[in-house]
Amino acid sequence: MKTWRLILPLAVFVILLGFLWVGLSLDPREVPSPLIGKPAPSFSLATLHEPAKTLSTADMKGQVWLLNVWASWCVSCRSEHPLLMQLAKSNVVQVVGLNYKDKPDEGRAWLIENGNPYRVSIVDRDGRVGIDFGVYGVPETFVVDKQGVVRYKQIGPVTAEALERKILPLVRDLQKS
């Protein structure tokens, strides 16, 4: 009885410490997307380089693809850009760029300056498609499978670690199925 009484506060404290420790490692900016496991929102948007042409969700059916949300005003897009360029060179997966709330000519200029890793970029001038995808912090990257279902969302810039550990293995898995 006595020892139990002595240990109880300590146990409570340790449990509390555990909760706080886990809490420290959580990033409040990463809000889990409710879109995972659901069909990608349908869109049909003009492409950045040929405004007369449009690309829609249906055009991407049958292949695994990434949707990368970017903008010329987005600072951290620059940090992930070299990785996207490498990815484009490796030809593992098609990357579609969603040029989010950007001026098209600034977007085009940005791609000339930094290189264009996208199979195609589409223009979301007023951010409506972004809202459909639940975009709240550019850059964001979605992995979409052959059936058009969203499988993964990277919030913030793609890092080498996220690419190697999560995105590429997932892409390879989805391509096999």
Place this chain on the structure above:
Amino acid sequence: MRGLIGIATVGITVTALAQTPGPAQTDIDARLKHLETELRCLVCQNQTLADSNAPLAEDLRREVRELASSGKSDAEIKAYLVARYGDFVLYRPPLQSNTWLLWIGPFALLAGGAGIWYAVVRRRRRGDDEASTSEPSPDEAVARARQMIYEEP
């Protein structure tokens, strides 16, 4: 001249009519005002949609306004945002399997605290009772006092 005044009068009336919002519009405004305080801005996470100046908040306010004017109910508008951004957009989380701890937790802790407090108080009171019943008789007390005074330890 009279014609000119006539035209001017009509013009003023028309602009006045255009500027006074209809009852439907004021209803929507009141609804939006309330709704926007219940929704979270995802960019500046501790601000409501109504308070935030973030571009995304502006877009979402526009979206909410359009949905409201197209006749969607508050619940439908919330569902629309939850489908895109998750429960996190709601300042008041819904009661569901993964949030019951959030809702029940504080009350459970309060009940637990009250239980402990009650137990402690009861034990203390019982302890006092025991002390009063086991109080030594006067003779015993005198004997003990004597012992304490005269017998060195």
